[in-house]
Amino acid sequence: MNNNIIQLENVTISFRVPHEKIPTFQEYAIRWLKRRRVSYTYFNALNNVSFSVKKGDTVGIIGSNGAGKSTLLKVIAQVIRPNQGRLYVEGRIAPLLELGAGFDYELTGRENIFLNGAILGFSRKNIADRLESIMEFSGIGEFIDAPIRTYSSGMVARLGFAIATDTQPDILIIDEILAVGDTDFQKKSAKRILQYHNDGSTILVVSHNLDSIKNLCNHVIWLEHGLVKNTGPVDDILNQYLQKDHPAD
Amino acid sequence: MPKYDSAKRPPLIIDEFFQLIRYRDLVILIIENILKSRYKRSTLGIFWMLLNPLLQTIVLTIAFGTMFKSSLPNYAVYLLCGLLIWNYITQTTQYAMVSMTQGGGLLRRIYIPRATYIVASAGNGLINLLVSIASLAIIIFFLNHPITLSWFFLPISILILTMFTLGFALLLSTAAVFFNDTVDIYQVLTQALFFLTPIMYPPSILPTEIGKYLIWNPIIPLIDIFRIPIYNNTLPDMDIIIKAIILATIMLIVGWTLFTNKADQVIYRL
Structure with missing residues (x-):
């Protein structure tokens, strides 16, 4: 191949x-x-x-x-x-199609990290080793042991993003340009994606925003x-x- | 680096099995979460699991116990053995159907093995059964019912029962995805079957013209392999064991094959 x-x-x-x-x-x-x-x-x-x-490659799908x-x-x-x-x-593959797929709103943030991590195919031990870094990136802070039904939707999305992107994937799949959390977090997440791109991850993006396709792909x-x-170079x-x-x- | 090639995918019945092994931590987590969410909020907590079958048995024993005093001494033990197995099979299958049709939305959003929820339901049912055996032990203790070496057969019984239940759950869940009324039909049928199965009564009370059809009730050997070692303190007859094993094996093979072959279409139906 x-x-x-x-x-x-x-x-x-x-x-x-x-x-x-x-x-x-x-x-x-x-x-x-x-x-x-x-x-x-x-x-x-x-x-x-x-x-x-x-x-x-960074591939945009329009x-x-x-x-x-x-x-x-x-x-x-x-x-x-x-x-x-x-x-x-x-x-x-890190699919950013559904952030926090399978989150159980009655469970705490910490428990959901394990659950969502398992859904993404990680072992429990692997998640346990990376728990600190996921918690830190999500910025959930002391709320990590509160049920996520008490979270704002932005916090839930931040947690989902942090879990899905904690380790560098070979392929990153993104549906629509991420609008996760506040401006600070959007910058932080965009930075992380660019970092993975520079480190060799392949990226697939679906978006209606042609400017961001032009910039990224x-x-x-x-x-x-x-x-x-048709397929070909972005321009x-x-x-x-x-x-x-x-x-x- | 993991590779996926749809052209080199192993047969579906094998593929799903390996995927479940890969996602075993997810199955375990889902089971833990089911148990947690069910018992976290009630103040009685885990004791509710013990109390529930105890109360059920006490009520039914008060109601029917005197009726079968001579034919079934220690009626509560007889009753609870049958009830536990009946509940294990019907509750697990119903839980699997509901979690597949309602919780199955996740299967459309992200890849996880399609049988994850069903295997988790079976695991949850098995844990409930094991806990309920503790309440059975309490009743046995209070009634001074003998406990003999025949209890050593129980792990084999539970293994056979689990094979049957998992296969049945896979079969019914597949049906439930394709036909909305599966759950309702199943509820009506199980209710009827409950009274046609000697759980609350000894088989001997049925008139012979009905009793001779009992060999066609597939649940009876499955209950017998569990009840006879506990209630009668002997090993079940060989023909009962063989019947139960054949039944469980066929059910598991049929359920697994049907489910894994339909699993890719499930996504379009949920």
Whole structure:
């Protein structure tokens, strides 16, 4: 796989959408007795998507709403399995798609660090070793032993970010440019991401903010209706995107 | 460096198993959190776990104990043995279904092994069973019911029961994801099955024309392998043990295979 850290070959994600909803046994049985088959339509969220990302690249993913950007990130993060095609990923992924996924609001900040850490695939011992640094970066301070239902939403997001990014990942996946916590924390988190980038992490970003894509990325993938419209260096693709799709802008 | 290649993914039934081992700390944490959240807030704490089956047994013994005085001496022991196993199977499976359908949103947001919640439910149920055995021991102590070497068979019984329960939970959870009314149907069916299973009564009270169908009740051998060593102080007959083992093995294989093969679609359905 030479030096590609991520490689997708003809990846297709199709959702089966039934024309009529039959979510119960009861209705299913009635239909079966009446010998009425359920008809489905298939919706391709991603259609034959192929591209590769080299180690250390910073890749922006652009496209209008419903183009399949978030689905693509979920495929790479292995949340959704492709129906067809092949996905190859090398290295540990830090998905910043859902900060604090699985947080239990009745548990304390400390307990949630372990829970969220385990959800991200870390062992308990590994989290215990890094507990101090996570707590410090999150800036939660003395509230760490209070249930997180007492936290502000900014504090919850800060804690989630601190856990997800505590160790340097090989691949960092970011959905929308992070707006975590207050301005200070936003600066701090942006600094950390840049640091990881300089240290060799590969970064994938989905954003509608073309300026931040331009600043952060060297490569862009342009998706439209689940298809790759074009890929290439950031300036070329952004120009095409602005001209062809948004002539009015 | 970990590598993932969808083309080189091992068969689903094996893949899920290895993923669960990789995420074992998560499974353990979820079990701890279930126990914590359930017992942290009540002042009785862990004693509630002991008290609950005790109270249940006392009430039912007062109500029915005299009826079976001659056929079932130490009725409370007989009753509680059956109840513990019945509760273990039904509560675990129901908990698994609910945590899969309601808590399963997490599966759509981040990768964790799809069976995580179900295995955690089974683990939680097993801990509840082990704690309840302590309350059974209290009753045995008070009634002066004999304890013999046949108790050494219990770890095997519990292993068989756990295999069955996990398999059943996987099967039902898969169904629950695809059909919303699984939980409701299951509740009605288990209620009926409860009265068709000799838990509160001895099998001998059933009229023969009904009694002969009892061999088709799959729960009976599963209760027997636990109840006979404790209540009758002997080992269960070989044919009961074999029945229970076959049943548990088939259930686990069917449940595991079905779940792991449908697990990728679960994401689209939750």
